[in-house]
Amino acid sequence: MVYKLPEWRSHLAGALHRSRAKPHSRYFQLATVSPEGLPKNRTVVFRGFLQSSNQIQIITDSRSDKVSQIAQQPAGEICWYFSKTREQFRFSGNLLLIDYQNNNSELIDARQAAWQKISDNARSQFAWPKPGTTRTDNLNLFAPEIPSDQEPLSTFCLLLFTPHQVDHLQLRGEPQNRCLYHLQSNGDWTIEHINP
Numbered sequence: 001m002v003y004k005l006p007e008w009r010s011h012l013a014g015a016l017h018r019s020r021a022k023p024h025s026r027y028f029q030l031a032t033v034s035p036e037g038l039p040k041n042r043t044v045v046f047r048g049f050l051q052s053s054n055q056i057q058i059i060t061d062s063r064s065d066k067v068s069q070i071a072q073q074p075a076g077e078i079c080w081y082f083s084k085t086r087e088q089f090r091f092s093g094n095l096l097l098i099d100y101q102n103n104n105s106e107l108i109d110a111r112q113a114a115w116q117k118i119s120d121n122a123r124s125q126f127a128w129p130k131p132g133t134t135r136t137d138n139l140n141l142f143a144p145e146i147p148s149d150q151e152p153l154s155t156f157c158l159l160l161f162t163p164h165q166v167d168h169l170q171l172r173g174e175p176q177n178r179c180l181y182h183l184q185s186n187g188d189w190t191i192e193h194i195n196p
Contacts, residue, residue, distance in 0.1 A: 006054065006189040008166040008181045012089060015082040016046075028080035030058065030161070032069040032095070040069060046080075047117070050110055050160060056091070058159040059114055059122075062099055063130045067157065070095045076161060086171040093163040100154045107158070115152035123147045126155045169196060 019025035031041040047057035056078070060066060070076070078091040098107045115123070127144040129136055147153050166181040176196035181189050 006166075006181060007191060008089070008168055008179075008189070009054065011087070011168055012080075015085045015087050015089075019082050019084045022084060025082055025084070028078050030066075031077045031079070032066050033073040033075060034065075034069055035072050040065065042066070047114055054163060055096075056161040056163070057110075057114060058161060059118065060097075060157050060159050061126055061131055062155045062157050063132075065132060066159075067097060070097055070159075078161060078163075088167075088169045088171070090167040090169075091161065091163040092165040092167075093161055096160045096162065098158040098160065100152065100156075110160075111156070111158040112150075112152060114158045115156055116149055120146045120149070123149065123153070123156075126153045 016025065026046045027043050028046060029041055030044045031039050034040050044058045044060075047059055049055060050057055074094045074096065076093065076095045078089070078093075080089045080091075081087070098104075098111045100111075102108055102111070124144055124146055127147060129141050164183045168179045168181070170177040178194050178196045180192045180194050182192070183189055
């Protein structure tokens with residue numbers, strides 16, 4: 001079976017390609033919901049799409065606040081702006097956390113592949129003290145032995161974001177162009193041209 005990419009993927013690929021000289025173009029904002037119902041937002045790094053899917057890959061530490069937020073409420077939003085092309089993509093969807101206890105072999109392989117693609121410095125951060133706690137004066141704790149590049153540490157998680165709606169705004173042009181893509185129950189995407 002051949003996987004068919006939705007149209008919004010072509011636009012996103014174009015924005016990424018034209019912005020490839022700007023490292024910050026791979027960063028976007030991810031919002032989750034706290035147990036109190038409040039929005040929580042942070043900047044994360046795009047790690048590509050899970051093979052043969054539209055699931056956006058992100059990595060995170062199992063001890064971070066977003067993990068407990070996702071466990072209670074898997075809904076999330078992404079806002080991604082490309083300054084070079086003057087395009088904004090807003091994604092609404094659900095988040096799935098893949099940790100060391102996951103028993104799905106394909107997701108285990110995806111987590112391991114994500115671990116193997118990151119740098120030694122990035123891997124070392126998963127051995128640092130717990131994020132968000134009072135900082136220690138012992139700087140040796142921030143210089144652990146570099147973990148193996150083969151087996152992920154237990155604190156390393158792969159986070160998959162599955163979009164259900166994509167709002168694409170192109171700020172160039174008079175008037176500006178804006179499209180809303182909706183995922184249908186049969187897996188197809190509809191396109192609605194809306195006012196900017």
